[in-house]
Amino acid sequence: MSSVTTSPGFSLFRYAAPNVFYPVAGKMVPFFAVLAAVLTVIGLYIGFFMAPTDAQQGESYRIIYIHVPSAWMAMFLYVTMAFWAGVGLVFNTRLSSMMAQAIAPTGALMAFISLWTGALWGRPTWGTYWAWDARLTSTLILLFLYLGFIALQAAIDEQRRADKAGAVLALVGVVNVPIIYFSVKWWNTLHQGASVKPGSSAMAETMLTGMLVMVFAFWMYAIAAVLVRLRAIILERERRAQWVLDARDQGKL
Amino acid sequence: MQWGSLQNFLAMGGYGFYVWGSYVVCAVVIAAEIWALRHRRRAALAEVKRAVTAGRSA
Numbered sequence: 606m607s608s609v610t611t612s613p614g615f616s617l618f619r620y621a622a623p624n625v626f627y628p629v630a631g632k633m634v635p636f637f638a639v640l641a642a643v644l645t646v647i648g649l650y651i652g653f654f655m656a657p658t659d660a661q662q663g664e665s666y667r668i669i670y671i672h673v674p675s676a677w678m679a680m681f682l683y684v685t686m687a688f689w690a691g692v693g694l695v696f697n698t699r700l701s702s703m704m705a706q707a708i709a710p711t712g713a714l715m716a717f718i719s720l721w722t723g724a725l726w727g728r729p730t731w732g733t734y735w736a737w738d739a740r741l742t743s744t745l746i747l748l749f750l751y752l753g754f755i756a757l758q759a760a761i762d763e764q765r766r767a768d769k770a771g772a773v774l775a776l777v778g779v780v781n782v783p784i785i786y787f788s789v790k791w792w793n794t795l796h797q798g799a800s801v802k803p804g805s806s807a808m809a810e811t812m813l814t815g816m817l818v819m820v821f822a823f824w825m826y827a828i829a830a831v832l833v834r835l836r837a838i839i840l841e842r843e844r845r846a847q848w849v850l851d852a853r854d855q856g857k858l
Numbered sequence: 859m860q861w862g863s864l865q866n867f868l869a870m871g872g873y874g875f876y877v878w879g880s881y882v883v884c885a886v887v888i889a890a891e892i893w894a895l896r897h898r899r900r901a902a903l904a905e906v907k908r909a910v911t912a913g914r915s916a
Contacts, residue, residue, distance in 0.1 A: 729873055844909045
């Protein structure tokens with residue numbers, strides 16, 4: 606451990622050491638948390654007080670301001686989680702595996718929010734809360750992948766083995782993410798096609814602006830939540846390390 | 859403001875149940891995560907404290 610921190614010269618890997626990243630993460634949390642709160646206020650103001658009523662769906666479309674951000678974050682966080690789990694698997698870097706573990710619960714929460722809001726949007730729009738449609742089913746599988754990752758890690762006592770098993774599950778599950786994204790194209794689904802694609806949008810401008818602000822709000826929230834959890838995980842795993850004891854004595858935990 | 863009254867705002871053009879059912883659950887779930895994170899950090903700090911006292915008395 607100390608060989609990493611005392612090695613001279615510049616190295617990006619310096620930040621891969623939990624003892625170095627712990628205080629850095631602590632400084633970043635308030636920044637992302639405040640940004641998330643401010644963006645939420647702005648995004649909801651645009652969404653509820655500036656954006657017009659939808660010509661076809663009336664006011665029910667306003668669910669979009671949390672539905673799309675949570676759905677995008679659920680997919681994005683999964684890929685990020687699998688990436689860090691994979692890095693931990695290949696390079697044996699402790700912090701990477703901790704990062705994957707820290708992302709999973711927030712990802713599961715995002716998947717849940719997207720399913721819940723989707724159900725409540727589906728009822729007035731399609732006449733049903735749920736259908737075994739490709740988009741809905743693959744998103745449900747995403748939620749189960751997150752929960753499976755969390756359960757698998759919790760079930761294995763030895764940390765290294767838990768990280769490795771979790772990483773394999775996370776990496777195999779990555780195949781589900783493009784399936785979710787392209788499901789509305791590949792299959793004839795109840796779920797509508799993408800309203801927003803790179804370079805084009807089928808939405809009114811204020812609606813789109815409000816939605817994108819909310820996407821950033823959710824993103825900033827997810828970063829803040831993951832960093833707070835990562836710091837707790839670092840303490841859980843390294844509670845006997847000398848740097849933790851030293852930092853505690855100095856009141857820097 | 860386009861809603862005219864608070865009542866209209868809450869009614870959401872007849873979709874109040876669906877819109878607010880989405881937002882309230884979203885807010886509750888996020889509040890629960892924040893609470894859980896606070897709890898986890900406190901528990902982790904308590905674990906460190908236990909490790910310190912166990913290490914020093916040994």
